Amino acid sequence: MADIKKIATRDSYGNALAALANEYPNLVVLDADLAGATKTATFKKACPERHIDCGIAEANMVGIAAGLASCGMIPFASSFAMFAAGRAFEQIRNSVGYPHANVKIGATHAGISVGEDGATHQCNEDIALMRTIPGMVVINPADDVEAKAAVKAAIEHVGPVYLRFGRMAVPVINDHPDYKFELGKGIVLRDGKDITIVATGLMVAEAVEAGEKLAAEGIDARIINIHTIKPLDEELIVKAAEETGKIITIEEHSVIGGLGSAVCDVVSAKCPVPVVKMGVQDVFGHSGPGGDLITEFGLRAANIVEEAKKMLNK
Amino acid sequence: MNQTLKKELSMTACKIRMGAVTAVHSAKSGHPGGSLSAADILTYLYFQEMNVDPQDPKKDDRDRFVLSKGHIAPGLYSTLAHRGFFPVEELKTLRKIGSRLQGHPDMKKIPGVDMTTGSLGQGISTACGMAKAAKLMNKDFRVYTLLGDGEIQEGQVWEAAMFAGHNKLDNLVVIVDNNGLQIDGNIADVCSPYPIDEKFKAFNFHVINIDGHNLDEIAAAFEEAKTVKGMPTAIVAKTVKGKGVSFMENLASWHGTAPNDEQYEIAMADLNKILAELEA
Numbered sequence: 114m115a116d117i118k119k120i121a122t123r124d125s126y127g128n129a130l131a132a133l134a135n136e137y138p139n140l141v142v143l144d145a146d147l148a149g150a151t152k153t154a155t156f157k158k159a160c161p162e163r164h165i166d167c168g169i170a171e172a173n174m175v176g177i178a179a180g181l182a183s184c185g186m187i188p189f190a191s192s193f194a195m196f197a198a199g200r201a202f203e204q205i206r207n208s209v210g211y212p213h214a215n216v217k218i219g220a221t222h223a224g225i226s227v228g229e230d231g232a233t234h235q236c237n238e239d240i241a242l243m244r245t246i247p248g249m250v251v252i253n254p255a256d257d258v259e260a261k262a263a264v265k266a267a268i269e270h271v272g273p274v275y276l277r278f279g280r281m282a283v284p285v286i287n288d289h290p291d292y293k294f295e296l297g298k299g300i301v302l303r304d305g306k307d308i309t310i311v312a313t314g315l316m317v318a319e320a321v322e323a324g325e326k327l328a329a330e331g332i333d334a335r336i337i338n339i340h341t342i343k344p345l346d347e348e349l350i351v352k353a354a355e356e357t358g359k360i361i362t363i364e365e366h367s368v369i370g371g372l373g374s375a376v377c378d379v380v381s382a383k384c385p386v387p388v389v390k391m392g393v394q395d396v397f398g399h400s401g402p403g404g405d406l407i408t409e410f411g412l413r414a415a416n417i418v419e420e421a422k423k424m425l426n427k
Numbered sequence: 428m429n430q431t432l433k434k435e436l437s438m439t440a441c442k443i444r445m446g447a448v449t450a451v452h453s454a455k456s457g458h459p460g461g462s463l464s465a466a467d468i469l470t471y472l473y474f475q476e477m478n479v480d481p482q483d484p485k486k487d488d489r490d491r492f493v494l495s496k497g498h499i500a501p502g503l504y505s506t507l508a509h510r511g512f513f514p515v516e517e518l519k520t521l522r523k524i525g526s527r528l529q530g531h532p533d534m535k536k537i538p539g540v541d542m543t544t545g546s547l548g549q550g551i552s553t554a555c556g557m558a559k560a561a562k563l564m565n566k567d568f569r570v571y572t573l574l575g576d577g578e579i580q581e582g583q584v585w586e587a588a589m590f591a592g593h594n595k596l597d598n599l600v601v602i603v604d605n606n607g608l609q610i611d612g613n614i615a616d617v618c619s620p621y622p623i624d625e626k627f628k629a630f631n632f633h634v635i636n637i638d639g640h641n642l643d644e645i646a647a648a649f650e651e652a653k654t655v656k657g658m659p660t661a662i663v664a665k666t667v668k669g670k671g672v673s674f675m676e677n678l679a680s681w682h683g684t685a686p687n688d689e690q691y692e693i694a695m696a697d698l699n700k701i702l703a704e705l706e707a
Contacts, residue, residue, distance in 0.1 A: 173586035180556020
């Protein structure tokens with residue numbers, strides 16, 4: 114995949130905000146001393162008067178966002194996933210979620226692909242935390258195209274939205290005219306009848322690759338991209354369970370509470386089938402190059418192929 | 428302040444206290460102590476200071492109020508009811524199933540409530556966000572937020588204070604209800620936030636110390652705040668927890684306890700006596 118263009122979704126986040134600044138005069142972007150890393154500095158350059166640096170104070174930043182939203186502005190509060198969903202969880206729950214404030218949380222540096230900064234900065238719990246807040250939309254885009262579309266969709270959606278972006282450059286896989294982002298709708302990237310692989314975020318590219326490898330071995334895998342983890346496209350998941358009878362989920366997140374859990378919640382109630390949850394297995398990460406960690410934690414296409422064959426007894 | 432206005436506001440404050448005590452008694456739970464200590468400040472804000480319209484509670488240019496110490500919801504609800512946002516009789520539904528009057532203020536349910544609060548330390552941040560919104564949108568509404576003196580033990584309060592000072596939010600007034608007591612006792616004994624005024628000064632606030640039950644001082648402080656440019660104002664109001672109800676005054680135990688029927692009668696008699704004296 115060396116010839117495929119790679120862009121980190123945090124770059125897409127900053128670029129999308131900057132590109133949408135004129136179209137949405139009420140758009141305002143907040144950061145907590147990480148504008149260079151979250152890429153909201155790109156917005157700041159385009160629109161300095163609507164960029165607010167709150168300093169290293171994420172709890173307050175979320176409250177500022179709630180206050181701005183109550184006056185009709187559309188704030189994006191930005192930080193690393195660890196400090197947005199993690200540190201400011203209760204502020205998001207009580208000042209944003211409960212009053213259903215029109216606040217968007219732009220969380221970058223999610224998952225183990227943060228890399229060298231190590232476990233303190235590798236947030237594998239954010240999807241789980243955000244999913245539990247009633248009314249919260251949770252989006253985990255797969256690439257540059259999807260991330261930019263997600264930012265626009267978040268602006269158009271009235272209510273709280275959590276957006277998850279990565280630090281590491283990832284392949285652009287959705288750069289084609291048919292691509293359409295619809296909030297709450299999964300995308301079937303490859304049809305198949307033997308098994309379904311449900312992926313989110315930067316695991317989608319791995320799942321697509323796995324689908325090709327499995328096809329070469331005569332296994333017909335359905336590949337689904339779930340960019341919106343909440344509300345989940347239940348219809349698409351149940352249909353996949355009914356038609357393929359086996360599901361693998363894969364996410365760069367703890368297997369507790371994330372995409373895998375969301376999928377299990379649905380199939381256990383509506384169409385029980387075996388589900389294997391791939392992701393970070395209830396352990397902390399550690400320092401190392403992001404890509405190497407993805408490999409070490411078993412989140413590559415080859416690992417998916419292996420799990421699929423195991424499930425199919427092949 | 429002229430005597431007619433002072434008498435009128437004092438009587439309103441007394442009625443607001445009665446409404447708060449009645450609501451807590453009816454709910455058999457809630458927070459009377461702080462509701463009573465803040466009643467004079469709430470009265471002045473809603474009956475004199477703030478540009479609000481009970482007929483149009485969401486109007487764009489209204490002044491905003493954030494009850495950062497959200498647990499004194501009975502005090503706020505009673506104020507809003509007496510100001511005409513909803514019927515005074517509804518106060519008796521406090522904390523009951525189906526009531527709009529949740530244990531802590533819910534902006535989605537109650538007309539006149541500008542922000543959902545209850546988790547301490549968060550209200551002041553949202554108030555800063557509103558004040559910043561006014562600056563960004565070139566609007567001239569003002570934002571008021573009331574904090575407990577125990578509440579300022581929350582670190583988020585000082586994150587917000589730093590933000591307000593740094594952003595020169597001169598359209599923001601932070602009021603600290605300094606009744607000196609929190610659930611576990613005297614704030615000076617639990618984990619002292621003193622000196623409160625010096626702390627806000629250090630965060631680039633204009634600070635005014637007042638007696639929070641003296642309407643002349645309350646009025647002067649809010650007038651002074653309007654003249655301050657380039658920095659937010661903090662009003663540190665010395666108050667008496669449980670003010671107006673003889674057996675509740677200066678007792679931490681009345682922070683979050685409802686009066687029983689007998690105590691309720693005494694409380695209402697105390698307040699009726701004050702009201703009668705004001706009328707005379």
